[in-house]
Amino acid sequence: MTTTGMTTSGITTTGMTTKAVLFHELGGPEVLTVEEVPLPAPGPGEVLVRVEAIGLNRAEALFRAGTYYYPATLPGSRLGYEAAGVIEAVGAGVTAYAPGDPVMAAANFDFGVHGVYAERVVLPQEYVVARPEGVDAVTAAAVWLSYFTAYGGMVLTGGLGAGEHVVITGASSSVGTAALQVAQRVGAVPIATTRTEAKRKRLLELGAAHVVVTDTEDLVGEVRRITGGAGADLAFDAIGGPGFARLGDALRTGGTAVLYGWLDPRPTELSRNWPLTTHTYANGELARSEEGRRRAAGFIGSGLRDGSLAPVIAETFDGLERIADAHRLMESNAHLGKIVVRVPS
Numbered sequence: 353m354t355t356t357g358m359t360t361s362g363i364t365t366t367g368m369t370t371k372a373v374l375f376h377e378l379g380g381p382e383v384l385t386v387e388e389v390p391l392p393a394p395g396p397g398e399v400l401v402r403v404e405a406i407g408l409n410r411a412e413a414l415f416r417a418g419t420y421y422y423p424a425t426l427p428g429s430r431l432g433y434e435a436a437g438v439i440e441a442v443g444a445g446v447t448a449y450a451p452g453d454p455v456m457a458a459a460n461f462d463f464g465v466h467g468v469y470a471e472r473v474v475l476p477q478e479y480v481v482a483r484p485e486g487v488d489a490v491t492a493a494a495v496w497l498s499y500f501t502a503y504g505g506m507v508l509t510g511g512l513g514a515g516e517h518v519v520i521t522g523a524s525s526s527v528g529t530a531a532l533q534v535a536q537r538v539g540a541v542p543i544a545t546t547r548t549e550a551k552r553k554r555l556l557e558l559g560a561a562h563v564v565v566t567d568t569e570d571l572v573g574e575v576r577r578i579t580g581g582a583g584a585d586l587a588f589d590a591i592g593g594p595g596f597a598r599l600g601d602a603l604r605t606g607g608t609a610v611l612y613g614w615l616d617p618r619p620t621e622l623s624r625n626w627p628l629t630t631h632t633y634a635n636g637e638l639a640r641s642e643e644g645r646r647r648a649a650g651f652i653g654s655g656l657r658d659g660s661l662a663p664v665i666a667e668t669f670d671g672l673e674r675i676a677d678a679h680r681l682m683e684s685n686a687h688l689g690k691i692v693v694r695v696p697s
């Protein structure tokens with residue numbers, strides 16, 4: 353970061369720049385570049401955050417490739433939903449935060465504009481949440497979006513409760529591993545799905561009560577067997593496409609399916625196992641609600657404190673210059689859990 357001035361109160365003045373990750377065309381990880389960009393002073397209601405660690409999410413790879421649900425702002429699009437850092441300065445009217453406060457990005461913004469792949473970012477104060485006390489930056493960067501999605505999708509939207517069976521697809525992803533822990537924390541029985549046998553043992557270690565390998569096992573038959581013929585109460589799905597119908601087939605009469613992603617770009621098909629309730633879950637919609645952020649922060653913070661929630665870190669990279677490598681790992685699907693990039697101060 354370069355600067356021509358900063359007041360003694362910590363409020364940024366003018367002439368500041370920061371390193372940030374941009375992309376000027378759609379494509380693979382190779383389109384990501386690290387550039388020096390202007391860093392404005394935080395205006396009314398805004399905070400300046402020094403980023404310490406960044407958590408990667410599948411949505412960012414889709415956005416970079418041009419397949420996300422809203423388009424990139426080209427040229428010079430920003431990127432990144434999730435980061436942990438420290439408040440360095442605040443704008444007029446900000447009373448909830450002060451310089452030195454540890455925070456996390458709330459992932460409730462257009463990341464083509466406010467993307468947090470950077471050394472420093474200026475965000476509206478409603479775009480951050482307090483970091484749970486005692487949680488380090490790498491852990492915090494791996495927590496918010498994954499656990500918020502799992503809690504918001506399964507519990508607040510799907511109504512998952514104690515003793516109920518939930519089928520979790522994409523269980524080796526960061527949201528999937530978080531969903532296993534969230535299900536356990538509310539007393540539910542998580543059934544993980546994975547395409548190959550390679551991840552079965554690890555998913556059981558991470559909290560899955562059962563694992564269904566969909567390349568070699570019949571999903572509906574296995575779920576019916578596990579549930580004594582009744583079917584699962586809830587399906588929590590990141591994939592969509594034609595396979596969404598099979599998830600509905602695996603539910604009990606009157607069960608609920610929550611679709612939160614579309615990794616399969618083909619049209620999503622619905623089961624004829626009626627009556628069936630289907631929800632599409634938009635994490636950002638809940639995160640834009642102060643009540644939603646408050647409830648999720650309380651659940652996640654208490655889980656971190658009692659140890660029932662502990663993010664699985666697949667790999668940690670050092671420096672913004674490693675972002676492309678981190679994206680390559682994410683797209684390889686060889687990892688299990690969250691990929692994090694540390695940002696040196």
